[in-house]
Amino acid sequence: MIRIGVDANGGDFGVEATVPGAMRAISIYDDIEIVLYGDENKIKPLLTNSERITVVHTDKTMNMGEKDPIKAVRGGKDTSLCMAMYAAKNGEVDAVVTSGPTQCVVMAAHLIIRRLKQMERVALCPLIPNLDGNPRLMLDVGANVELKPEHLGQFAIFATVAAKEVFGIKEPKVGLLNIGSEPGKGRPIDKETYYYLEDLEGIKFYGNIEGDDIVNCPTDIILTDGYGGNICMKSLEGTAKGMAKMLKEEIKSSLGGKIGYLFMKKNLKRFAKRMDSSEVGGAMIFGIGKPVVKAHGNSKGYAFSNAIKQVRTMVLSNLIEKVVEALPEQKKDDNNE
């Protein structure tokens, strides 16, 4: 039985999204048990069955607008987010799913579950929608703004194993996000990383990819640092939202548009679905000792259940053990900074 810890109070909608998501996942997968960390008074009325589900009470929640993640995690041991992380650290659950505030989730995973000693940095790896319908793994979009080629190499190995084990991609290709397609392009770190990845064992390096490849991407994995990853992913999200808004405005602006909408309603819904990241699952935290998936803050029940499905696959495939085998041993144990 796979035991999944859920931060039930987290996210924009709290228990209103996480509990229906958990109930949905339980009904689909008979090999999972879920522990809901959250406000039992609010959770109980939402439970549709009591099988394979446990509630551990806390009415404390990590604030979605939290600006100081380290302080918030250190002072927030009794929040539903941190309680789920402690349970994973102590082996009470095998994995954690949360839609809490991103930087707090990364920090809590890092400070509570702890980094694998083979990984020198922790990465946030969301799934990026792609034209061909198969999402791409992009990392790091977290807070690592200064990475060395070795760190990016560790991320590449981690993501390669995850792409194989969790997403069933036979020979995942790794692309380096850069500002030109040829080797020798970009910042000094990009040039160094290019040559480092060319020689790195355990990955299939494709070469540089550019921002305009992002939703029509020739690689399965998009490797970048927290600066490039954040700018790229947010530009993608902002453009997609902006275009959807413009399209709605133009459709509503005339009678022809409104009539046309009635005919192509289904087509436009399918279009929206293809661009919707909640369809593909949540962002994975790579580099720590347990699988953790961070669902979108605005996830509703369906999206949250997809994140549970994803973390289930991460546990089932023994992802962490396989990554540890694939990663080269670090020279010194610097796990406890």
Next chain:
Amino acid sequence: MIRIGVDANGGDFGVEATVPGAMRAISIYDDIEIVLYGDENKIKPLLTNSERITVVHTDKTMNMGEKDPIKAVRGGKDTSLCMAMYAAKNGEVDAVVTSGPTQCVVMAAHLIIRRLKQMERVALCPLIPNLDGNPRLMLDVGANVELKPEHLGQFAIFATVAAKEVFGIKEPKVGLLNIGSEPGKGRPIDKETYYYLEDLEGIKFYGNIEGDDIVNCPTDIILTDGYGGNICMKSLEGTAKGMAKMLKEEIKSSLGGKIGYLFMKKNLKRFAKRMDSSEVGGAMIFGIGKPVVKAHGNSKGYAFSNAIKQVRTMVLSNLIEKVVEALPEQKKDDNNE
């Protein structure tokens, strides 16, 4: 009379786009004269009048796939691009418009026209479509991957004067592209630049903006280095193209979609127009002694005439003189590296 030099052989379509664009501009503005640098055998049949238009013959063209811009510019004095730049340097024309290969255009402007001594770097400043219909100035999206806060400050002043003089914005706001909204976010250079801009005279600094603000932007100017600018702009372009493709696929996938399309054809065309960068003009090269506008490589006549319109306004408003007044004097003359 404003004399505009046009790289007639340049771009994906060469004279087929540049000559109709020039003819269109001539017919609208009676205060411009155009010198077409290009293949006169191909140009002559396309001229619809001979008033205020001169052809200077060259059948040499800068290759759109050129990988070594410095070598290409140094060895390409007789290309239409370089000939237009030399004419600007020698005062034969007041400004240059080209749809040639971006890095070669930046390099030719830099090496031939030369940098202003008040500017330590040359920036490429495209216009980014925005939800409110008013484009935003983004710089630098060129090759400057390592900038100091002072360089970004000079770009901010240049763009502020351009936003006022060329686009009629009374008090342009400058935003710093970053990976968080609060001060203290980002790479060391982003943090330093934030505090530098706060104290910089001659600009109105708004603070950090993020990638998801990009098409719904609270500032008139988006300041970044060549790495962030390239990633952001290409992600925007790639997402916009990808979404347009998905939308077309979904519409074509059913009869309802096709019928709906007939009703909302005009609406969808207006939508496409709002996202089309050729509507707003070309990218400006900032930091050199003459106005230069780089139109999209795939510009057709209409887009190219918009780029001519834009460079005309740059000359008419005495942009370069006003920028020189606004910029602090540099300590040493390092114009001739």
